[in-house]
Amino acid sequence: MAAAAERLAGHDLPVSAPRIALALVLLPVLAWAAFTAALWWTQESLLFHPQPLPDDTRLATEPDVHERFVDVPGARLSVLDLRLPEPRGVVFFLHGNAGNLQSWFTNTEFYRRAGFDLVMPDYRGYGKSTGRIESEAQLHADVMAVWRSIAPRYAGKRIVFYGRSLGTGLAAELAATVQPDLTVLVSPYASIVGMARGHYPWLPPQVVRSPLRTDRVIGRIRGPLLLVHGDRDEVIPFSESAKLQAVVPQARLVRIAGGGHNDLQDLPAYRQAVTDALAALR
Secondary structure (H helix, E strand, C coil), X not given: XXXXXXXXXXXXXXXXXXXXXXXXXXXHHHHHHHHHHHHHHHHHHHHXXXXXXXXCCCCCCCCCEEEEEEEXXXXXXXXXXXXXXXXXXXXXXECCCEECHHHHCCCHHHHHHHCXXXXXXXXXXXXXXXXXXXXXXXXXXXXXXXXXXXHHHHCCCEEEEEEECHHHHHHHHHHHHHCCCEEEXXXXXCCHHHHHHHHCCCCCHHHCCCCCCHHHHHHHCCCCEEEEEECXXXXXXXXXXXHHHHHCXXXXXXXXXXXXXXXXXXXXXHHHHHHHHHHXXX
């Protein structure tokens, strides 16, 4: 009996050892595949943080601010317009990935003093906009639809595309197509896929469905380009703006000392940089 057991044990060892080795190899691969699959299906919830509002929420609370909707395939986009009696032009503002117009459309007096109308849409699912974001192509198409709805009003006037954080990639793509008089990118990124690889170096770039490659479109912007970035930005590091300036050396990069990601609008250096850029449009 003992001899038989020894023979069985001798036969088991060469079979079980490869199985254990194979399991040690497969487990990390399976874990990587599971995480990658989960990221593929849930990445919109990681990138976009909409805050919906009830339909009866009043967004336009000042007499020269008007609320309207723009119909796009499968959704209606909520838009706020600051309309001055005789504007020098318009700032078309694409906001960040969280909040809604209620929290973003706030500094209207700044634009009144500069003499510019301000137009700002909410993305799908944000504020009173309906629908949900499904792709980067859809986002670009929605932004273009809102722009085209107001473009005739500003024929012959100064056009400024302004992007903040998430909106910088959208503003850059729109600017490369429309060619405004000025493009302002505040807290921009070279690409979302690059940012993702920074956090997850082992992540295949193909997994990112909304790569938002600002670095690939920014070189097609022919007009003045202003990059503004806080040097203490904890969300999108200042180095992202430096990457973009390396692509377009003629771009003006303003480094806001002590500026973070969410407080730039409170800092005098930021307000002065944007004021000077708007004033230069004659």
